[in-house]
Amino acid sequence: MAVLNDQFSDENGVRLNKLGITNTQDLAQAESDSSIPRLKLLNQQGGIPGGQYDQAHLKQVHERLFGGVYQWAGETRADREFQGHKDTRVTGFRETMTYAPYKEIPERLDTIGAQLNKENNLKGLSPDQFAERAAYYLDQYNHTHAFRDGNGRTIQATFTQLGKEAGYDVDFNRASPEILNRSRDLAIVRQYPPAEAAKNLQPLKAMFQQIITPTPGAVGAGLRDPSLAVTPTPELSPAMKAMDARRELEVTGYRAASIVANMPGAGNREQGIKLGQQVKAVNLDPKAIQGAAITNFQQAADKILKHPAMKDTPLDLADAQRLKVASVQVLQLAEGKELMTPQRQKQSITVTPKSHAEAQPVFATAAREVAKVLEAHGQGPAGARLREVAKDVERNPVIVGPNAENVKKSLDLAEKLPGIGSNKFLDELRSSSRVLEKAPTQERSSSSAGRSSGGIER
Structure with missing residues (x-):
């Protein structure tokens, strides 16, 4: 099916290619025949020498894999201004999977790469730790969805290199395509709130646990040496926190739009459709939340929370409450303010006073x-x-x-x-x-009343 304003495809929806192929079936076969041997070779060579897992790195991977077929290999969606989205029923319900705004792809890839570099590219981690952090970063790259096609193989090559450089053999062939696709989709749709973010990534972590093995020998053991690990896990950069806050608005906003549109009552369908349009607008530009949009997000959430028919739908109620929080966070971003409820923070000790x-x-x-x-x-x-x-x-x-x-x-x-x-x-x-609140008694004074430190725990 042709997509309007798709500069990667011809008028019939067939990707522009070097081979002059004009039907999708033949092109898919030619792409597979060309890219899979290139993927194997790139993995054998250890990936892109000196790659930093930023936009330059991923663009080189994509060009190496698909340069035999596509003249646009190595170009991101930003280069030809393509947005797009995808539907999934991975949760049993129809969900809309949105990807990063195409204009932001270069900076987002650089932001993810920089955060990964802060973790020493996952060196020094145990298998369980590597699986957990690799799941987090795969989800970030997948949501950015840098390329019109070929994201899956590009990510596989990238994480094969990441694993090799961290002392692990990462073999995606050990997981079925169904398991890989399901775990990626569950991470994208984010069924669980930020406080339970690990649950969204658990299927991806389990997939990594299935496909990784420690690289044998002294070199592999050296790359897994705990002294190389960055502990505790570095706090997310402001840019990473902002990306996560906007993703939270996307997933809960689209779900709320669907809920409102399907509520009985005059005007609800129109309100739901308008809400979905505003979610799309804010996804492309967070400043679009200022003015009427923030009010509409809050009112839609309140409608769900207060509607008597929703009292037996705890998931919908939870999404409505998440939308209220997320919309405030994105408004803070639009106004240039620092987020007050970060989703990831360092662990700190809770003080229990006795006097x-x-x-x-x-x-x-x-x-x-x-x-x-x-x-x-x-x-x-x-x-x-x-x-x-x-x-x-x-x-x-x-x-x-x-x-x-x-x-x-x-x-x-x-x-x-x-x-x-x-x-x-x-x-x-x-x-x-x-x-x-109790009546004070005679107490010994403390020689030092130290302040508690650390950020807000989520």
């Missing part, structure tokens, strides 16, 4: 961090009240009267936010407030 002296600084820090989360989720007044309680506690280590009520209300609101139940600072807010 008023210990609880005072813990509460003040935790209250301000939870206030940030509340404000980022549209609960500004609750966040402001919690900040005022923190100021009072810094002056007097006790929580009584209106302050106790404000803390309770803030906790109730925060606990309803998606994924925040295991938040380090929320746990510290609970434990320190329980101490401070």
Whole structure:
């Protein structure tokens, strides 16, 4: 089927090629006959010498694999301005898989490559660790979907090289195409919220566990030496966090659009269609969320959350709540603000105070961090009240009267936010407030009331 404005294809939808082939079946065979031997040879040679897993690296891989058939081999979707999307039923429901905006492909590939380089390209990892991190990066490259065709083989060659350079033999032939495609699609559609992101990647991780084996010999063992690993896993760059926030809006926005469009009632179908169009617009340009779009996202989510017919559809309700959070995050990005609820953070230790002296600084820090989360989720007044309680506690280590009520209300609101139940600072807010709500007793003063450090846990 021809696609409008597809500069990679002729008027009949056949990819432009060097061989003069004019039907898709013959072209598919010619592409396979040419690219598979090239893939095997590239893997035997160890990939692209000195490759940094950025846009230059992947473009070279694509050109090496498909240069025998296509004059556009090595060009990304950005070079010929192609967007596109794909439907899947991998979850049992019709899902829309969207890919990175074509204009952003070069910078996204460079961003992913830079993050991977920060992890020393996964050297020094155990098999389980390598499978987990490789799953994360394969999903990032797959969502970027740099090329009009040939993404799968390009990614396979890239990860074969990545594995070799990290002490692992990666053989995609050990997994069936059905398993590979299913695991990639499940990662793209993101059934689980950011707080449970590992569940979205579990099928891909399992696939990697099936297809990797440690490279034998001293060289392979040296590449897996734990001293080469970067620990803890580096925090995601602001650009990576922004990409993930926008992906969260894409998947939940399209699902919400479908839910609203299929609700009974006048105007719902039109509202759902309009919402889907706004999701597409924001995917291409996050600044499109400013103005009416953010209001429409929030109203659509509220419609789902409050509709009596939805009370028995927990997945739809969860997606609606995720959309509310994601739309606020993307608005923050559009306004040039730093995201207040990052999806990946370093692990940190939760402090459990036992005395008023210990609880005072813990509460003040935790209250301000939870206030940030509340404000980022549209609960500004609750966040402001919690900040005022923190100021009072810094002056007097006790929580009584209106302050106790404000803390309770803030906790109730925060606990309803998606994924925040295991938040380090929320746990510290609970434990320190329980101490401070009791009548103070004679306590030994602490010689150092150190502040809790680290970011908001997700």
